[in-house]
Amino acid sequence: MQVDTVVSRLERAFEPARELFVPPLSDPRVMGAWAVVVAVSTAVLLWDLRERNEAIPSLMKGVWTLTVLYSGPFGLAVYWYAGRTQIPRDSLARRGFRSTAHCYSGCGAGEVTGILLAQGLLGLxxxxxxxxxxGFAYLFGFSLTVGPLLQEGVGLREAVADAFYSETPSITVMEVVAIGTDLLLAADAHVGDLLFWGALAFSLSIGYLAAYPVNVALVRVGVKEGMANPAEL
Incomplete structure (x- = not known):
């Protein structure tokens, strides 16, 4: 009974947000325009990676591609500020953006997979x-850290421990906010509804913003490295 009361209070508290965001996220014109913007942003990214930033490792090329696919011009702006070899200097802010993007790419893929399965197909x-x-978001994000460590020759136990220690805070904050936002806006939507996809895209970017200060803090205290400085490649 107490849980139901808390849920009801949260729903009432966030009702203004639903009234603000649900209409545009359900509007075919708005979402069509967003799809075009994402396509253009992705094309610009791929052109820049091919023509001007070939030295960026394939892992980070994949990270930036997923980031832009999830967040369109926002993801492209993050890449331009923090991910290109042409950045004038590295900084804590840029390292935080790269670290968040790395987490975001894997968690986003897991979140899309998980919510399509649980909400879109099974109707849980x-x-x-x-x-x-x-669970899917954590598994995908966790694997994106463990895999490269294993390729570098780190033992499985050490790689798993390092990933658990460094990624859990970021993944937890990112997914609590992203999943909460998505369910707030589209808990009753079906996979065929435009709101299902609009809320999913919107919630991913909100999760990125929520996790950014966490990653900055983790980089500052040395728990995470913030990915390699692209200007040194």
Missing amino acids: AVGWVAATTF
């Missing part, structure tokens, strides 16, 4: 949707 209850989506 809200609690199960949240749990399934978080």
Whole structure:
């Protein structure tokens, strides 16, 4: 009973946000324009990676591609500021952006997979949707850290421990905010509804913004390195 009361209070508190964001995220004209903007942003990114930033490792090329696919011009702006070899100097802010993007690319893929399965295909209850989506997001984000460490020759136990220690805070904050936003806006939407996809795209970017200060703090204290400085490549 207490849980139901808390949920009801949260729904009432965030009702103004639903009234503000649900209409544009359900509007075919708005979402069509957004799709075009994302396509153009992705084309600009791919052109820049091919013509001017070939030295960037393939892993980070994939990270930036997913980031722009998820967040369009916002993702492209992050890449331009922090991910290109032409940045004038590195900084804590840029390292934080790169670290968040690395986490974001894997978690985003996991979140899309999880919410499509749990909400879009199986139609699970809200609690199960949240749990399934978080599990997929954590697994994908976790793997994106463990995999490269294993390729560098780090032992499996050490790689898993390092990923758990460094990625859990960022993934947790990112996914609590992203999944919460998505369910707030589109808990009753189906995979064929425009709102399902609009809310998913919007929630991913909100999750990135929420996780950014966490990654800056982790980089500052030395828990994360913030990915390599592209200007040195």
